[in-house]
Amino acid sequence: MLSDFPLLTLIIWLPIIFGIAVLATGDDRNASFARWISLTGAILGFLVAIPLYTNFDIATGAMQFVEHRTWFERFNVNYHLGVDGISMPLILLNCFITPLIVVAGWEVIKVRVSQYLGAFLIMSGIVNGVFSSLDAILFYVYWEASLIPMFLIIGIWGGANRVYAAIKFFLYTLLGSLLMLVAFIYLYQASEGSFSIEAYHKLPISMTPQILIFIAFLLAFAVKVPMWPVHTWLPDAHVEAPTGGSVVLAAILLKLGGYGFLRFSLPIVPDASHYLASMMIVLSLIAVVYIGLIALMQADMKKLIAYSSVAHMGFVTLGFFFFNAYGIEGAMVQMISHGFISGAMFLCVGVLYDRLHSRQIADYGGVVNKMPIFAAFFMLFAMANAGLPGTSGFVGEFMVIMSAVQISFWYAFLAATTLIFGAAYTLWMYKRVIFGAVASPAVESLQDISKREFALLAILAIAVLWVGVYPFPLTEVMHTTVEQLLIHIGNSKL
Amino acid sequence: MNFIPPDFAPASSEIFMLIMVCVVMLADLTAGEKKPYLAYLLTQITLLGCTILTYTSFSIESVQTFHGMFVDDSMADTLKLMIYGTVSAVLVYSYSYIADRGMLRGEFFSLILFATLGMMVMISASHFLTLYIGLELLSLALYALVALRRDSVVATEAAMKFFVLGALASGFLLYGMSLVYGATGTLHVSQLTQVIQSGASSKEVLVVGLVFIVAGISFKLSAAPFHMWAPDVYQGAPTAVTLFIGSAPKFAAFGFVMRLLIEGLGEMVSDWQGMLVILAVLSMAVGNIAAIAQSNIKRMLAYSTISHMGFLLLGFISADSNGYSSALFYVIAYVLMTLGTFAAIMLLCRYGFEAEDINDFKGLSKRNSWYAFITMLFMLSLAGIPPMMGFYAKFAVLQAVVNAGFVWLAVVAVLFSLIGAFYYLRIIKLMYFDEPEVTESIESNNDVKILFSANGLAILVLGIFPQALMSLSLFAIQNTL
Numbered sequence: 001m002l003s004d005f006p007l008l009t010l011i012i013w014l015p016i017i018f019g020i021a022v023l024a025t026g027d028d029r030n031a032s033f034a035r036w037i038s039l040t041g042a043i044l045g046f047l048v049a050i051p052l053y054t055n056f057d058i059a060t061g062a063m064q065f066v067e068h069r070t071w072f073e074r075f076n077v078n079y080h081l082g083v084d085g086i087s088m089p090l091i092l093l094n095c096f097i098t099p100l101i102v103v104a105g106w107e108v109i110k111v112r113v114s115q116y117l118g119a120f121l122i123m124s125g126i127v128n129g130v131f132s133s134l135d136a137i138l139f140y141v142y143w144e145a146s147l148i149p150m151f152l153i154i155g156i157w158g159g160a161n162r163v164y165a166a167i168k169f170f171l172y173t174l175l176g177s178l179l180m181l182v183a184f185i186y187l188y189q190a191s192e193g194s195f196s197i198e199a200y201h202k203l204p205i206s207m208t209p210q211i212l213i214f215i216a217f218l219l220a221f222a223v224k225v226p227m228w229p230v231h232t233w234l235p236d237a238h239v240e241a242p243t244g245g246s247v248v249l250a251a252i253l254l255k256l257g258g259y260g261f262l263r264f265s266l267p268i269v270p271d272a273s274h275y276l277a278s279m280m281i282v283l284s285l286i287a288v289v290y291i292g293l294i295a296l297m298q299a300d301m302k303k304l305i306a307y308s309s310v311a312h313m314g315f316v317t318l319g320f321f322f323f324n325a326y327g328i329e330g331a332m333v334q335m336i337s338h339g340f341i342s343g344a345m346f347l348c349v350g351v352l353y354d355r356l357h358s359r360q361i362a363d364y365g366g367v368v369n370k371m372p373i374f375a376a377f378f379m380l381f382a383m384a385n386a387g388l389p390g391t392s393g394f395v396g397e398f399m400v401i402m403s404a405v406q407i408s409f410w411y412a413f414l415a416a417t418t419l420i421f422g423a424a425y426t427l428w429m430y431k432r433v434i435f436g437a438v439a440s441p442a443v444e445s446l447q448d449i450s451k452r453e454f455a456l457l458a459i460l461a462i463a464v465l466w467v468g469v470y471p472f473p474l475t476e477v478m479h480t481t482v483e484q485l486l487i488h489i490g491n492s493k494l
Numbered sequence: 495m496n497f498i499p500p501d502f503a504p505a506s507s508e509i510f511m512l513i514m515v516c517v518v519m520l521a522d523l524t525a526g527e528k529k530p531y532l533a534y535l536l537t538q539i540t541l542l543g544c545t546i547l548t549y550t551s552f553s554i555e556s557v558q559t560f561h562g563m564f565v566d567d568s569m570a571d572t573l574k575l576m577i578y579g580t581v582s583a584v585l586v587y588s589y590s591y592i593a594d595r596g597m598l599r600g601e602f603f604s605l606i607l608f609a610t611l612g613m614m615v616m617i618s619a620s621h622f623l624t625l626y627i628g629l630e631l632l633s634l635a636l637y638a639l640v641a642l643r644r645d646s647v648v649a650t651e652a653a654m655k656f657f658v659l660g661a662l663a664s665g666f667l668l669y670g671m672s673l674v675y676g677a678t679g680t681l682h683v684s685q686l687t688q689v690i691q692s693g694a695s696s697k698e699v700l701v702v703g704l705v706f707i708v709a710g711i712s713f714k715l716s717a718a719p720f721h722m723w724a725p726d727v728y729q730g731a732p733t734a735v736t737l738f739i740g741s742a743p744k745f746a747a748f749g750f751v752m753r754l755l756i757e758g759l760g761e762m763v764s765d766w767q768g769m770l771v772i773l774a775v776l777s778m779a780v781g782n783i784a785a786i787a788q789s790n791i792k793r794m795l796a797y798s799t800i801s802h803m804g805f806l807l808l809g810f811i812s813a814d815s816n817g818y819s820s821a822l823f824y825v826i827a828y829v830l831m832t833l834g835t836f837a838a839i840m841l842l843c844r845y846g847f848e849a850e851d852i853n854d855f856k857g858l859s860k861r862n863s864w865y866a867f868i869t870m871l872f873m874l875s876l877a878g879i880p881p882m883m884g885f886y887a888k889f890a891v892l893q894a895v896v897n898a899g900f901v902w903l904a905v906v907a908v909l910f911s912l913i914g915a916f917y918y919l920r921i922i923k924l925m926y927f928d929e930p931e932v933t934e935s936i937e938s939n940n941d942v943k944i945l946f947s948a949n950g951l952a953i954l955v956l957g958i959f960p961q962a963l964m965s966l967s968l969f970a971i972q973n974t975l
Contacts, residue, residue, distance in 0.1 A: 071961070072964060073961060073965075074890075074960075074964035074965060075889075075964075115863075137889070140880065141880035141881050144880045144885070145879070145880055145881055147879070148874065148879065151919075151922075152926060155922075155927040156926055156927060162927065163927050166923070166927070167920075167923065171912065171915060171916060171919075174879075174912055174915055175912050178908035178909070178912055179905065179908065181889070181908065182892065182905055182908055185889075185892055185893050185896045185904065186896055189896055
């Protein structure tokens with residue numbers, strides 16, 4: 001392939017163009033047409049992203065597939081794209097999840113089909129843009145634009161309390177990102193007229209501004225991750241979102257926050273990051289332990305998985321702030337793996353919800369008697385969520401705990417409690433939903449999963465097991481980048 | 495004494511406009527009964543003619559005439575061209591609204607043209623008196639426009655409030671100008687700077703005069719704490735008139751601030767900077783917080799205007815061409831958004847039904863998904879969400895503010911715009927998440943359909959490619975200062 005082929009532009013805009021085409025199919029009379037166009041677009045979107053992996057040079061930590069064009073000169077803003085070992089796996093994850101979401105909504109979404117699918121495709125393209133932007137304003141535009149489709153998805157196709165959840169989701173995320181915008185503008189002045197993220201990496205900044213910038217970034221990214229105590233939008237949004245929305249939210253949108261820490265907070269303000277690391281570690285540990293306990297008490301399956309997402313993402317932020325290779329790579333693996341597992345868990349709940357229209361654990365029981373194949377899949381994902389060795393959930397958590405041991409026994413000890421809590425809340429929920437006697441006539445009438453659902457869960461199961469058994473292809477691509485990042489963070493910018 | 499006639503060429507478009515206003519009035523007087531659309535057509539022709547005149551005589555250099563009382567420069571021409579376009583769009587949007595309500599008569603159009611002429615004079619003024627004459631021409635026409643439905647109680651009340659407070663503001667301005675004249679002995683914008691620089695003027699008198707001038711400007715801009723008239727007028731006036739008041743005069747207000755504060759009293763930047771900071775913060779606070787409590791859409795948009803004027807003032811605070819051009823970009827974006835938003839309200843109005851309540855937007859996406867989509871673009875843009883144009887406007891202004899060293903002000907501004915996002919989102923919520931109360935489909939003429947779509951897509955396209963407008967605003971400012 002030619003080296004100057006605008007691959008990233010294609011990866012960003014192909015889904016968006018397909019999304020607009022899907023929107024143009026109009027009302028629900030053309031629903032099946034809209035579905036097929038979306039599936040084509042989503043699969044093409046994944047296929048064009050594959051060269052990103054196959055042509056990726058693992059020997060360098062520099063940006064690859066770089067595209068650089070002037071966007072608007074007035075403020076020296078450029079259409080500057082590129083990926084490294086941190087963003088490339090996340091783009092692949094996003095392109096991988098998008099077709100699954102289209103398929104997941106295939107028969108379930110019956111009203112305003114074209115708008116639903118169009119919104120997902122457009123969002124997929126926008127998220128690719130977030131991961132590949134190397135210009136702060138370009139990044140910000142994609143970052144904020146991703147709110148719009150998600151806002152509509154939750155608000156239009158969500159459950160009973162959807163309006164509250166949608167507006168809370170939007171305003172929480174907007175709060176963080178607006179302060180990030182001010183930080184960008186400040187950096188623009190400090191760097192004498194540049195919005196290049198790579199230029200910011202090299203820019204010397206004194207301690208007080210570093211801390212203020214760190215806090216501005218923290219608010220933006222912490223809300224997205226979400227970290228304790230700004231996580232409260234997530235359970236609301238998850239519970240009210242349609243299945244596809246929950247999957248995207250958990251699998252993709254939360255990763256934007258984690259990515260932000262690696263791309264912005266750590267390299268741009270390394271001294272503030274070191275200075276405030278203990279605070280970040282404590283916040284992350286609270287997420288891991290306290291939110292784990294909260295998850296235990298949930299009566300609603302989606303809420304339980306949402307809280308478990310917060311706890312697992314706590315591991316991600318924990319790994320970042322140990323400043324060693326195990327920690328950051330572990331956190332990266334955890335992000336990818338959480339994308340698979342949480343996506344799969346929400347799909348499983350979606351399968352049940354489509355049949356009984358209830359998310360309450362108490363309404364189920366004995367599902368295994370009626371849906372054995374589904375129960376097997378659900379078992380695998382529940383085990384992965386609990387961090388069973390051999391699944392992807394184990395790899396990331398294990399690496400982060402290893403890195404915590406190097407810093408302090410107590411950090412490692414507290415982090416490791418997740419293995420207990422995670423197992424407790426996931427398996428307890430599994431037991432109550434799947435095992436036991438058939439709970440009600442409704443459960444008695446359940447049909448096992450269709451071929452469509454089987455295909456979805458099987459693909460995710462393969463991914464979970466593959467990363468769990470052989471994570472090397474994943475860690476290999478990020479290794480050089482992480483090494484360089486660590487060297488960079490090690491040097492003071494004062 | 496020999497009388498040397500002044501050079502009329504720089505004022506050709508104003509003169510043409512004045513003649514045409516008389517033509518519109520006469521034509522309507524003689525043929526208006528039978529052909530009510532005649533005045534509309536003539537008005538559009540007038541605007542087109544003015545556009546051609548201004549465009550062909552576009553002057554990059556600053557040309558003064560009428561003994562230095564009138565100036566033609568790139569900023570004036572740019573603003574005028576934008577005003578013609580805006581007024582023309584206003585007329586297209588309002589045609590069926592005013593026709594349904596029996597206002598399709600010469601008065602409406604001639605008053606609009608008079609107001610437009612007032613704006614043009616304001617923008618081209620290089621003397622405080624010219625500035626004032628233009629302002630009064632604009633204001634008087636607007637008072638009459640608001641009261642055009644004389645049988646409507648709210649409209650008359652609004653006009654009364656508008657008139658009394660407007661007159662008070664004019665009084666403030668005049669008093670301030672007279673103090674400035676007392677201190678410096680000149681009212682020529684271009685001479686003021688030299689006189690103040692030379693130090694021959696009394697600083698105390700000047701500052702007192704400045705305070706009155708800034709207060710007068712704030713009235714006209716509807717910046718808090720001088721904003722009280724705006725919600726009542728926006729609500730009380732016929733929607734077509736609100737659309738007009740909310741759009742084109744903002745360009746004139748921008749020109750007004752530029753001529754008065756920046757060109758005239760630019761030497762006193764350290765004095766007015768602090769005042770503008772207070773006005774800006776208050777406007778953003780009052781506008782955004784009060785808008786949340788409104789259930790009348792026009793009132794809500796009035797408060798939204800107040801908050802946007804606060805944001806606009808931020809652009810002036812940095813006191814350099816970077817900031818002014820950001821403010822100009824902000825005005826352009828704001829006018830485009832206002833046009834579309836009020837057009838959306840008028841689309842919901844039917845014969846004998848005024849869409850006033852925000853609940854009238856309920857379920858719009860089910861009644862007409864395309865209009866709902868376009869209205870959503872306007873709301874997102876007003877909230878400053880990229881990739882809409884409103885974001886770049888906010889971004890440019892914030893950049894100017896940070897550049898001037900007011901990082902805290904930028905933080906305050908973004909926090910208030912977060913509050914603001916809530917009530918714009920509420921409209922999107924009503925359109926998309928709620929069920930419609932009436933299922934009637936929305937009908938409109940083709941020209942409105944096309945213009946409304948173009949207006950909405952412009953918000954998106956100019957958001958994705960903002961460079962052209964940004965350079966235009968920079969060009970307009972740089973050649974003036």
